[in-house]
Amino acid sequence: MLIISAGEVRQILSGREDAVLDAVRHAYVRHAQGRTVLPHSVFLRFPSDARNRIIGLPAFLDDDTPVAGMKWISSFPGNIDRGLARASAAIIVNSMENGHPVALIEGSTISARRTAASAALAAGTLAPPATGVSLVGCGVINFEVLRFLRAVLPDLAEVTVFDLDVERATAFARRCARWNLKVTVASSTEEALGAHPLVCLATTAGVPHLGLAHCRPGALVLHLSLRDIFPADILGAVNVVDDADHVCRAATSLHLAEQETGNRDFIAAGIGEVLGGTGWRHDPERVTVYSPFGLGVLDLAVAELVRRTAEQVGVGTRLPDFLTMPPEDPDAD
Structure with a gap:
């Protein structure tokens, strides 16, 4: 051993x-x-x-x-x-x-780096390259996400961060500055959602608490914590998952959406198929939500x-x- x-x-x-x-x-x-x-x-x-x-x-x-x-x-x-x-x-x-x-x-x-790598692969595949990202939740996961986004998106220059704990968000912003990025601390989740066309949610939320109305048209939301988004907003988005059977359980936002509709027709694709070469067309008007259960x-x-x-x-x-x-x-x- x-x-x-x-x-x-x-x-x-x-x-x-x-x-x-x-x-x-x-x-x-x-x-x-x-x-x-x-x-x-x-x-x-x-x-x-x-x-x-x-x-x-x-x-x-x-x-x-x-x-x-x-x-x-x-x-x-x-x-x-x-x-x-x-x-x-x-x-x-x-x-x-x-x-x-x-x-x-x-x-x-x-665990943190495979999660971040999954998010970065989605960011580099499901939407046009971004020069800025909003990070909601200022913990280990989003810090690793930023590390891997820099590897996948070489033009990344701006970061907006938000956390319910303002001191935590400020300390997180100082850590991000080591990479010579312009870092802004948002005053609300809504401000963070609208700041950039790329958003990453990595919170400890146990139940849905936000909608996607403040996101930009065509934005990509990396829904790593899985329980942030209201089911109605999931149903209105373009949804990509890592595995539908895994992600539609344990009271995730997608599980709740499935319970409301009785089906999984709202899931557009799996990330493995997209990475394997299946054609993918980004919708410039609707928000795309990537929800990886974490396989x-x-x-x-x-x-x-x-x-x-x-x-x-x-x-x-x-x-x-x-x-x-x-x-x-x-x-x-």
Whole structure:
């Protein structure tokens, strides 16, 4: 068993946005081709505690070297007020030769960057190139989204940020300024929605709380937190998802829209098909909403990138006796 810590994951992925983008793109295309297995995520919730949860995402990727594994990720939003990260995660990678777990990898960085890479791929594919972006929710995810947007949109020059916590938004803006971007703190969600034709929602909202009327015509909204947009506005938008079966559950905005209509006809396309070459025409008048549930196969693809690199460069801690040894021969001396 190879154990790879958070610091080692960041070391391996530092400056490798293109490699992560390629891994995520490849996993999406494989998924569209039917070369993945993705059981529904398991949500572990707690009595009298609607806010916190732990989610299990099992996955199998049929590739040149097939691999299986699982991400186990917690979301405890109250951690932020205690100076701790909201999310923490571990990823187990299994060999398909014998089923043995071959790596235990700290997963929060992988989770954030695969989410950001997914958003950046959508931004570079579903709409004309943007020079500005609005980020609603000033946490780890949107910071990583900005990192990957810079790799996909080289002309990106302006950023508008909004968070219910003004101090948090101001601190986030200072961090973004390291990239020589013009950063503005919006005074309202509505101001942020209308500031640019590219918007990313990464909040901790549990129920829909905003509409899309303030978005520009033809805007692309990256709906990463999945529960921000009113169902009526989802039904009025052009909707792209990563997987309809996964995203239309767990009280997401799209799940609520499906419950209202009794169908999924409002979903126009899957991102895997678009990335694989299926023709896509951007609607310059209607808002396009990209809602990725966050497929476990993406975590697995990036985790396998980390594991292979760690093996090559000698990073990580190896425990040779982690697994149960074969049973002893009762007849042996």
